[in-house]
Amino acid sequence: MKHLNFKNILYVPLAALIGCATPPTETKQIPTLSVAQLNQDVKPGENFYAYANTHWMKANPIPDDKSRYGSFDELAENNKEQLKVIFQEASKNNTPGSIAKKIGDFYNSGMDTIAIEEEGLKNLMPILNKIEQIDTSDDLAAAIGYLHTYQLAPFFYYFASADKMNSDMNIANIYQNGLGLPDRDYYLQTDEQSEEIKKEYKNYIVKLLSYAGEDEANAVTYSNKIYDFEYKMADIFYTRLQNRDPHLTYNKIEGNALYSTYADFNWSKYFEGLQQSMPTEINIYQTSYLKNMSKLIGETSLDVVKEYLKLYTLRSMSEYLGSSFVNADFDFYGKVIQGKKSKEPRWKTVQGVVNSGLGEAIGQLYVDKYFPPKAKVRMDALVENIRGGFAKRLKQLDWMSNETKVLAQDKLAAISVKIGYPNQWRDYTSLDIVADSYIQNILNSGSFEFNYEMSKIGKPVDKEVWHMNPQTVNAYYNPSANEIVFPAAILQPPFFYMDGDDAVNYGAIGVVIAHEITHGFDDQGAKYDKKGNLNTWWTEEDTEKFNSRTQRLVDQFNNYVVIDTMHANGEFTLGENIADLGGLNISYTAYLNAISGQEPIAEIGGLTDKQRFFLAYSAIWAQNIREKEIVRRTKTDPHSLGKLRVNGPLPNMQEFYDAFGIDENAEIYIKPDERALIW
Known part of the structure; x- marks a missing residue:
């Protein structure tokens, strides 16, 4: 899910629940490398990549729904086909309260496009109304906290992670966020391609605001104002190179120091909206950004900030809404930004979303079925x-x-090593999944993850926790745990x-x-x-x-x-x-x-x-x-x-x-x- 992906800033990234577990099928896995597979028209010392991979590249053109297609992607696609079997089985499960039913209900709700169209923005309205009711800067701070409880993170993420200088304990953190374009450079660069992307982004903003009920003239006006606001945000963002520096981004203070060090923002109201107490300690990843962010908000019309929050919410949720939002999302982020020609089949998209929300539960089924x-x-x-x-x-x-x-x-x-799957599986008992609302399941999942994050703050780090699911084709090193992790799916x-x-x-x-x-x-x-x-x-x-x-x-x-x-x-x-x-x-x-x-x-x-x-x-x-x-x-x-x-x-x-x-x-x-x- 778009609003659940902040974890990748921290790590350097590659009992049966449905019936009885069947042992993984035993098939011989033998590589077939040979001279015949090599491009003899290219010398190894001329371009080794072309020498080794030209034949594979010719045999594997980019599918229309992909912006890149490589060996990682090929394995990930094969993995989706394996997971499809698990989702199909879960979709037929009717055992009340079972994890399989939650997987099935979440998946089926995402596949029911008729119900999604009929629902429209109904279950998103409490959030949009909360934004509309903002009248003061205090209301604004509280509303930002409220949005964060669903892991909708305008302006910054608030999350838990191991303290960089006391890795046995979890600490609260604040990390810059909130831009609609993929990186600050998209706003600041002025070449022809960048200018075209900016133009298309403004058109995308107009579409989302219009689909949400704004008249076209106002949508155009707010599109320009929101873009200008985001441009100013981009200008105070730390660069990706700066964010790689663990010393620059480690700035631990006492929680109460937020009041004095970043006084332009009402932190009391923010934590009230967050429904959390002020943490004892907190790390500020980007100190100058947080100071300038508060000033920027204060210098901007409250109406513009409200429209920005409205857009941020719609943008974050667009792929889970009706076809107009889904198409607008793909036309901009898929076509304009990544060059894709068509959307991937819906079952793959929904499968990915449910994977984000119920990852380890699905991972347990995956391991039972496919991992020898x-x-x-x-x-x-x-x-x-x-x-x-x-x-x-x-x-x-x-x-x-x-x-x-x-x-x-x-x-x-x-260095500790984790291979295949966790020793302890996550408990999803308190995650409420309904059968009739995809967007409600997205919101419930966001709330569930938020509460999970908040439960860690000020507590010892659980060394058994994984930050990738077993069905993920990837691996990672976690510096704060000094561990390497290899999910089951990459071991193919x-x-x-x-x-x-x-x-x-x-x-x-x-x-x-x-x-x-x-x-x-x-x-x-x-x-x-x-x-x-x-x-x-x-x-x-x-x-x-x-x-x-x-x-x-x-x-x-x-x-x-x-x-x-x-x-x-x-x-x-x-x-x-x-x-x-x-x-x-x-x-x-x-x-x-x-x-x-x-x-x-x-x-x-x-x-x-x-x-x-x-x-x-x-x-x-x-x-x-x-x-x-x-x-x-x-x-x-x-x-x-x-x-x-x-x-x-x-x-x-x-x-x-x-x-x-x-x-x-x-x-x-x-x-x-x-x-x-x-x-």
Whole structure:
């Protein structure tokens, strides 16, 4: 759900309930890499991404309902088909109070488009009326708090997370939010494409306000005023690069200090609307934004602020409303921003929404049906081998002092691992799901999640909690917990082959594992100690050497042109680029350790084991992507584009050159003394 996605700012991201559980179907998972799959018209040293992936890209054009289609997306689509079976079974369940009935009722309510059209804005009116009744700045503060109880977050998010300097305890946090365009840069940049997007955004605002009953003339007037208001908000927003800095965004104060430090906003009324007491302590991620936000609100006509809140609510809820709202939402965010040609089938959209609201309940069914226990066992062994590979590389580093090495080894050893699914499942008993109102289920789900968040504040961190569902095709590193997490859904081809040879598994899921471990030692993760606390544990000299080496990656990626005159952002993507390069080096070392003492590894499909390692890695980043999505991701995504995740890190590895016989005359060749050699 749009209003439940703020969690991704914190983590660096890849008993049966319906009848009797059936064991996962046992099928052989064997990779089919061969010379025949490679593009022989391109030399490996010319463009390795094209050499490895051209045939896949030609065979997998972008579906009209996608802005990008790659290996991740292919697996996610296959996953949706698996989940479809679970949803179909749940849709037929009539056991009162059962979790299956909640899943089924939520899903069926989203599929009942006739009822959604007939309902219109009826169940959203209490929120819209609350906004309309604002007469004073005190009313405004209370109304913002009220909206937050549904996880509708104009101006800022209010949520719980581990205290960065006391990772065993949860603390309240405030984080900037509220723009309608994907990033502040969309407002501030003045190129032709940006100006066209701004024009279309204003038209989108007019549509939403008109559909909600505003006459067209007023809708046009308010569209311009709301846009100007959001432009001023964008101007005081922290950049995405600033938000990557854990020190800049750690500003803990006593809760009562909100009254004096940010005095232009009525916090008493806000917490009254929030129906929560003032927290003992609170972290302000963006201090100057919060101060300037209060001033901006005070300097703006109350009518304009009310219309902004109305628009924010409609915008956040538009994909759950009638067809006019859904179509307007897609026409702007799908077509204009991402370049999609058509909406995805409704069952997929609704399935995704229910997944957001009842994630772990669905995950439990998914694991029962599709996740083989032996996959978890093999992953456990892989993770420990990867950990051993990193330990070996740490020991051999020539640029890090022994003092820092000892602490780095301690942090590596302390990384906890979660594979497949949680040990404890969430309880959804108090989530009220009705059979006849999709929007009411969305609101109830938002309220349920809000109460769940609020229950954590001031309490010890539950180390068993997962921040992704088992059915999610992804993985993450959580710096405050110093943990790596691999949901069940990613443990499938092309990432993980239960019956695959080691070269392929180490090149694919092995690199993913090592990538997540490396996040604990990237430009931001390295600022957290083994307990997950923000703490300086490096010597000053080691930090300088590290920064010097990572700067080579910054410069390398800044030179890549992604489209027209637009370059990749090496600073913004640095953490992920460090993790990609580190992941490759570490997993390669772990692979060599795993085959040490064995007979020479045989070729498969005309490929050596070393070649299979690098080709398996390249395969997981195969993708086709639309131009508008290239622009959006370059502005908003800390991950580099798929092509750059292959052609970027590999030329920094001598082992890559050796595997494919690439010499210094190759187009992608980097001189040894200019390579980024970090982990």
